[in-house]
Structure formats: C-alpha cells, structure tokens
Amino acid sequence: DIQMTQSPSSLSASVGDRVTITCRASQGIRNDLGWYQQKPGKAPKRLIYAASSLQSGVPSRFSGSGSGTEFTLTISSLQPEDFATYYCLQHSSYPRTFGQGTKVEIK
C-alpha cells in the first residue's frame, strides 16, 4: 500500500496568513493526487485535482504543486471560511489512501 504522510496534523493561523500543507507519498505517484476540504458534519469537497489543477468554482487563493512523492497545498491568504480539515488522496493505485488530515484553526 502507498502511505501518504501529511503534515502538519494541525496548525493555527490568522486571517490573511499564507498556509502550506504537505503530503509525502511512500512511493512515486506521478501527479495522481487530489486535495480535499472538509468542514464539520459535511462531506469532503475537492479543491485540487491532478496535483495542481484547480477545481472549477474553487477560489484562486488555493493552489497545489508537486509530482512524484512530494506535494503541497497552499492557501495564499487565509479567509474565515477556510478554517476546516484538509486531506490529500492518492489515486495512483489500490487501495486509494488518504493523508491523516490537517486541521486549520483560528489563531
């Protein structure tokens, strides 16, 4: 199985801050990675697909980068509605595996 190591597990940030979340894959997955945002009591929502492509309707302050084993989700200027938990997902092989999640909290 491919392990996805996501860091940090949580962070505190202020509105307007730049936030970076990282996922490392235990083996190369090309760009077969998505980033998801989940708010309490809600289903995950895809933000980024193919590692760096922005989902339609998602604000441009979200961006993704990386290929192979190292991937990054960046929020350029954190907004109040961005406080949530973020997950990466690899879909290069089975079983599909998720990172452990990063909870973004208000400082």
Place this chain on the structure above:
Amino acid sequence: EVQLVESGGGLVQPGGSLRLSCSASGFTFSSFAIHWVRQAPGKGLEYVSGISSDGGSTYYADSVKGRFTISRDNSKNTLYLQMSSLRGEDTAVYYCVKGGEWLRSNKDPFDPWGQGTLVTVSS
C-alpha cells in the same frame, strides 16, 4: 448537477448486517466506477471499496474483505454496500464517491461525494 445520496445507515448490533444504498443522478451512472469511503467519528478518511461501471470488477480494503459486498443496479442508478459480521470499528459515516470511467485507472476524479450515512455498531 451530479448528486449522490446515501441511505440505509442506522444502529446495528455487533455481528449484525446492514445494507447501504447510494442513489445517483445528474450523470450517466452506468459509465462510471463508484467508491465507498468511511470516516469513524473524529477520525480521518478510509477507503472501503470500489466497483467498475458494469459491476464486473470490484476492490475491497483488507479491513472489510470477506465481510462487505459492493454491488450496483445500473437500471436503478443505485450502488449498494452489503455489510455483514459488523464490528465496533465499522462505526463510521459512509460516503459514496463518483469515480472515473475505469475502476483500475489512475485517472480517478474521486468527486463528488454524497452527504454520507451513519452506521453505528453497538450493543
């Protein structure tokens, strides 16, 4: 608009069985693989199972293999998850998620997700 709506969750005793359903609309259901993902209370996301567009190919996580069965009825635009020999660790919200055209392909949108249905395994 693509929509997935899960149902069938509830309280079940350890060792019991339950069948979840996922009703799809807004896309050609018979042309896409579909997945089940679960989330235990306060925990992260765990991949459970997937099925090809025609139902002929399936995948199961080791944690559910031999206990869960995924199936679909393309005439009803509905996905199922038959769960048996349920354990406390199966307690979770279960989501269905739209996949790609091919189950085994790495080109898998894994989007959108249904709203989820809660399964609680407890005596």
